[in-house]
Amino acid sequence: MADVNRGSRPLSPHLTIYRPQLTSMTSILTRITGNALLISSMLVVWWFLAAASSPEYFAIADGVLTSWFGDIAMTLSVLGLWYHTLAGVRHLIWDNGIGLDIPTAEKMGYAILGGSVVLTIITIIVV
16 A cells, blocks of 8 residues: 555646536536525615614615615626526426436526526516
C-alpha cells in the first residue's frame, strides 16, 4: 500500500476544465431561487407586520416596497417564484421516470427558463 505511485493517478475535474450542463445549472438555480424566495417572503411579512403595527411604521415599509428597489425585488421574486414552480413540476415529472434522457432533460430546462420569463411578463401585465 505504501508503494502506490500517486503521480500517475487521474485528477478529478477542475472548475477550469469542467463544462457545466444545463441540468446542473438549473438545479443550482432552483436552490438559489428557493433561498431568494425566503428572503422576499420576509419582506412581505415585514410589510404585513408594519400594517398591523402603526400607520407611521407602515409608511416606512410601504415606502421601501413601493420604491424602485421594492419594484425590482418584487419583480425578481415573481420571476423566482415562477422558475421555482416550473422546476418543481419538472422534478415531479422526473420522479415518475419521465424525461430522464439528456435531450428531453435539456428541452425541459430551456422550457423552464423561457416559461418563467413568459409567465413573469404575463403576471406583470395582468397585475
